[in-house]
Amino acid sequence: MSDKIYFNTSAKFNLRRSLINVGTRIHHRVAPNHARQIARQLLLTPVRSKPNNPQPPAMVKGIVKSAHGDLTTYTLGTGPLWVLNHGWSGTANQFFPLMEFMAQSGFTALAYDQPAHGSSGGAYGHIPAFVEGLDAILDSVDEVAGIIAHSMGTASTIECKHIKAMNCPLLLIAPVLEYLDNLFSSVKRSGYSMKLFEEVVEEVSAQYHYPIATIDPYAKLKARSTPTLIVHDEDDRFTPFVVSKRISEESPKVTLVATTGLGHGRIMKSDPVKEGFLSLSKCKSNCTL
Template sequence: MSKQESNQRSKFLPVVLSALAKVLPGVGYSLYKKRLLTPKKVREKWSSQVRCFHVETPYGKVRAYRYGEGKMVWLVHGWSGHGRQFWPLMQKLAEQGYCAIAFDLPAHGYSNRLQITIPQLVRAFDSAASSLFEPEVVIAHGIGASVVANSRWFKRFDGKFVMAAPIVDPCKHQRSLFKDYTFNHEYFERFAHDILRRDRVLFSSMNISEPLGSFPGVTHIIHDKQDVMAPLAAVLPLAEKHNVELITTNTLGHQRILESRKFMKILP
């Protein structure tokens, strides 16, 4: 499916869901749930210089990518992201004496599965983290910041945590995808209940703020002023509450923030 076809289908979906909510609510909810559980899979070719390996998780094999030698840096993508997004940054890190490891989390990039919940991504990250050498720095993008912060592994990490355009509240973020439609409230409450029943996690509890409050390491946020997906206004209270250094860029947006040169200025 082309990007244009995918965008057209996304625009048409709310209309279909609105109609189904009135006549076939069960079918409507199934489509709604599928939309929230299915990230876009993007696969881009890697350089032959990158070492590719796999890590076993409860949700299938996670594909990982290693480049460079030296102090360890982990790179964790967000929803509908992939490890290849970090390739330009990985090259810069290698030039400065770092070993960079990026991942394709389950249902993303070249890794297995088509559907996944955010709590399941957290468990997959925990599983992958247990089989790798501890990093000095973790850089996480978008919902990837919530994945790292809500993991068991994060509770014992005391290095440097860099959040790039973090989505502070993944529950609120997913709820907002259809916020302008009447079916959204009922469907999302059911969706959150399904996560609680299946993953035994209260989705609304996955805000980054709580785990960040007890984090003993150093935290930085790099965020673009023009970010539409994760508005800067949602990050400001987090930075102020936890006294986190907030570094801003302009005109890069949510995805291109990973191209910022400011990452290299805050690494040890």
């Protein structure tokens, strides 16, 4: 259900959206506690996507403990280590083709399933869980050469305050930079009761001591001193390309590679991403891509 909410880009009127709006508002008015419980299940439960890419024979699976349950990790290659962070309802499996390329190029690629995603534990997915999941992964390794992230994984990577995340180069694929606007706009388009949604958001914010108003990947990316490369498709229907273009024009540390015809998902294993990785992997903290 959550995928239908967050990945619904249609702004056209339809009866189903209207019925959802009326139904959730009535439910919230009649039984507010039960409505919030159901809303958490609908809004914070990602789809556990089935793997589409074969697992490379040399890949090593592991487990990293986190506050949100055991996280399943996938490691391939030798050399400088790069961490890969997937997006909402995604899995590490989406990165397998890119990881094979990275391993062949002399690097170690470490991907993992975020809480409540893939083979990892946890019941709910949200920004605090994504950030704490990345924290746990970074705590489990000695050095990190860089981080690659996709979609919502980009927002959690930028939000992460771990020293290893803040001081390394980033490769952001189809990034979510205006996170709050994307989130609230998606739920509003679905027809879901905004008042009910806002109460769920406030509950999560209070539970994890993570005020939603502090979430601002765009501003935090602009403030970073290490190089960032964005690879984004001009026709992406889920994360606006114009935002990536704007930040690349405003920040000298952010470089944009524009693609066409790759969309939001297929871009993850595209040649521009592979070429961008090689370029960024050779870049020092003060370089210009």
